[in-house]
Amino acid sequence: xxxxxxxxxVRTAVAAVAGRGELPVDVPAEVVIDRPKNPEHGDYATNAAxxxxxxxGRPPREVAELLAAELRAQPGIAAVDVAGPGFLNITxxxxxxxQLAVQAVTAGPGYGRTDVLAGQQLNLEFVSANPTGPxxxxxxxxxxxxDALGRLLEASGAAVTREYYFNDAGSQIDRFARSxxxxxxxxPVPEDGYAGAYIDDIAAQVVAAEPDVLDRGDxxxxxxxxxxxVELMWVEIRTxxxxxxxxxxxxxxxxxxxxxxALEKAIARLREQGHVYETDGAVWxxxxxxxxxxxxxxxxxxxxxxxxxxxxxxxxxKRERGFGKVVIMLGADHTGYVGRYKxxxxxxxxxxxxxxxxxxxxxxxxxxxxxPVRMSKRAGNVVNLGDLVDAIGADAARYALAxxxxxxxxxxxxxxxxxxxxxxxVFYVQYAHARIxxxxxxxxxxxxxxxxxxxxxxAQLAHERETxxxxxxxxxxxxxxxAAELRAxxxVARSLEELAGTxxxxxxxxxxxxxxxxxxxxxxxxxxxxxxxxxxxxxxxLAVLGVQAPERM
RNA sequence: GCCCCCGUAGCUCAGGGGAUAGAGCACUGCCCUCCGGAGGCAGGGGCGCAGGUUCGAAUCCUGCCGGGGGCACCA
Numbered sequence: 001x002x003x004x005x006x007x008x009x010v011r012t013a014v015a016a017v018a019g020r021g022e023l024p025v026d027v028p029a030e031v032v033i034d035r036p037k038n039p040e041h042g043d044y045a046t047n048a049a050x051x052x053x054x055x056x057g058r059p060p061r062e063v064a065e066l067l068a069a070e071l072r073a074q075p076g077i078a079a080v081d082v083a084g085p086g087f088l089n090i091t092x093x094x095x096x097x098x099q100l101a102v103q104a105v106t107a108g109p110g111y112g113r114t115d116v117l118a119g120q121q122l123n124l125e126f127v128s129a130n131p132t133g134p135x136x137x138x139x140x141x142x143x144x145x146x147d148a149l150g151r152l153l154e155a156s157g158a159a160v161t162r163e164y165y166f167n168d169a170g171s172q173i174d175r176f177a178r179s180x181x182x183x184x185x186x187x188p189v190p191e192d193g194y195a196g197a198y199i200d201d202i203a204a205q206v207v208a209a210e211p212d213v214l215d216r217g218d219x220x221x222x223x224x225x226x227x228x229x230v231e232l233m234w235v236e237i238r239t240x241x242x243x244x245x246x247x248x249x250x251x252x253x254x255x256x257x258x259x260x261x262a263l264e265k266a267i268a269r270l271r272e273q274g275h276v277y278e279t280d281g282a283v284w285x286x287x288x289x290x291x292x293x294x295x296x297x298x299x300x301x302x303x304x305x306x307x308x309x310x311x312x313x314x315x316x317x318k319r320e321r322g323f324g325k326v327v328i329m330l331g332a333d334h335t336g337y338v339g340r341y342k343x344x345x346x347x348x349x350x351x352x353x354x355x356x357x358x359x360x361x362x363x364x365x366x367x368x369x370x371x372p373v374r375m376s377k378r379a380g381n382v383v384n385l386g387d388l389v390d391a392i393g394a395d396a397a398r399y400a401l402a403x404x405x406x407x408x409x410x411x412x413x414x415x416x417x418x419x420x421x422x423x424x425x426v427f428y429v430q431y432a433h434a435r436i437x438x439x440x441x442x443x444x445x446x447x448x449x450x451x452x453x454x455x456x457x458x459a460q461l462a463h464e465r466e467t468x469x470x471x472x473x474x475x476x477x478x479x480x481x482x483a484a485e486l487r488a489x490x491x492v493a494r495s496l497e498e499l500a501g502t503x504x505x506x507x508x509x510x511x512x513x514x515x516x517x518x519x520x521x522x523x524x525x526x527x528x529x530x531x532x533x534x535x536x537x538x539x540x541x542l543a544v545l546g547v548q549a550p551e552r553m
Numbered sequence: 554g555c556c557c558c559c560g561u562a563g564c565u566c567a568g569g570g571g572a573u574a575g576a577g578c579a580c581u582g583c584c585c586u587c588c589g590g591a592g593g594c595a596g597g598g599g600c601g602c603a604g605g606u607u608c609g610a611a612u613c614c615u616g617c618c619g620g621g622g623g624c625a626c627c628a
Contacts, residue, residue: 038572047570130628170627282626297626335556336622362622363621404565409622422590423579431589439588498567504593505594511587513587516587
């Protein structure tokens with residue numbers, strides 16, 4: 001019985017008691033099922049009685065006693081105790097927990113998937129680095145977290161489109177082109193331009209592809225450097241993301257918004273809604289009507305649209321593509337962005353709390369031997385995605401970035417995460433998987449197989465370390481569902497660390513395979529199922545994080 | 554000045570109102586004739602401060618202190 005199923009049992013019990021008129025309450029949509037830390041508090045606990053006490057107008061313990069009596073009659077439940085202020089501590093019948101191992105193994109890659117977000121059409125935008133340089137370390141966090149979040153949302157039943165928005169219309173691209181041109185001509189890059197070895201590399205590649213480029217007129221040169229340069233930059237960006245295990249469904253060009261008249265359309269829509277005015281020759285959106293601290297310019301005095309105008313058009317475009325929820329992941333340096341974005345959504349006539357979600361994540365610092373790593377290309381230090389993967393590997397990088405709450409600044413210690421030791425959390429988790437794989441290999445060598453689910457005697461699984469492990473396995477679907485709803489992929493990583501630790505303790509106390517000339521028993525088979533179930537959860541959890549689950553290390 | 558994030562064990566961090574606040578690392582002392590010791594067991598130590606809401610607050614609200622980030626007719 002999973003905690004979700006137990007939740008239904010408790011609700012059924014409430015309904016039964018209420019139906020007999022013993023308790024004047026409605027059946028709650030959700031009841032909280034806890035996994036108590038203290039083993040004396042049973043396999044599971046619920047605070048349902050305390051929550052129902054007030055609406056029922058009865059003391060919590062009295063409500064608890066009514067529910068306990070009802071629950072004791074339910075199949076699969078061995079004992080129910082009323083404790084403390086009114087907790088219901090539930091002990092499951094022998095073998096009920098063991099079924100969790102069978103459920104996990106038979107569900108395989110599907111174990112943990114739920115439909116809590118079914119029907120939601122989500123557009124998830126992250127990274128969105130401009131093609132004027134490699135993906136900088138600051139954006140790598142969003143590559144790791146965003147991709148994990150995408151997988152998590154899908155595992156919870158949502159339809160997710162991962163989107164990468166890039167600016168290829170404005171002056172940044174022009175500066176990029178001029179920087180390439182200067183590098184090709186052997187001049188220093190402009191003061192407001194881009195510098196770095198990659199500029200020289202790309203400039204050289206452009207010249208190699210079009211040897212006569214420098215003989216043409218200035219405008220024509222810039223056009224070539226812009227087009228070829230962006231193309232080459234894209235190759236590098238997409239290659240580094242692919243090496244990191246991240247792929248997008250849509251790469252969205254800002255330029256297309258300008259070319260298709262989407263900006264004018266968006267401004268017209270905002271005008272219809274009555275939030276646009278003109279002052280000093282510029283066109284403004286009155287975002288202060290919706291809580292922003294100042295109004296924002298849509299079209300500058302020189303007639304050029306702002307980046308914000310493109311944002312308006314882009315948002316409208318996403319909504320027109322059918323996305324009910326527009327999710328955008330940004331770094332803490334974009335905090336000031338939230339107010340105006342919420343306001344533009346409201347000005348469009350949408351609900352900023354329903355249709356828009358901006359996830360702001362704190363910044364990443366690199367640390368080596370306790371000292372901050374200065375992120376300068378000249379010093380040869382790590383500055384971008386490819387460098388980070390070279391330094392610690394894609395698995396460690398993804399795990400390190402995804403295991404922290406996005407609200408927390410990260411000091412990413414390159415020594416720690418490149419170490420192949422147990423103080424490196426990703427190795428702790430991967431090791432557990434490799435260890436199980438080894439046990440299962442040894443079992444196969446002994447001619448032992450899991451066999452059919454109906455032949456496993458799961459009631460054999462009664463050791464405390466076994467039931468601890470089974471409870472963690474049973475928790476997994478809830479972990480994924482709540483992590484998805486909270487947009488918190490780090491919870492998955494933390495739960496895998498708990499699972500790995502719980503498995504190691506099980507392994508230490510519960511011999512799985514027969515030793516010497518012992519014969520296998522039904523307990524051997526049952527424990528093999530527990531091992532396989534643990535491996536399944538580790539694999540599925542690591543898959544959400546985009547991290548390998550190795551058979552050997 | 555205004556806005557956002559953070560402050561929990563020596564360190565790095567989990568803890569979306571519930572029982573005795575957890576993990577990893579570090580430290581001390583233990584555990585292998587046996588499935589991977591990259592493991593396990595035991596021990597010491599903690600919610601920045603002050604109010605408030607609640608039967609119950611690390612969690613929600615307010616103020617203060619400390620650290621980080623942000624406040625363009627830039628992109």
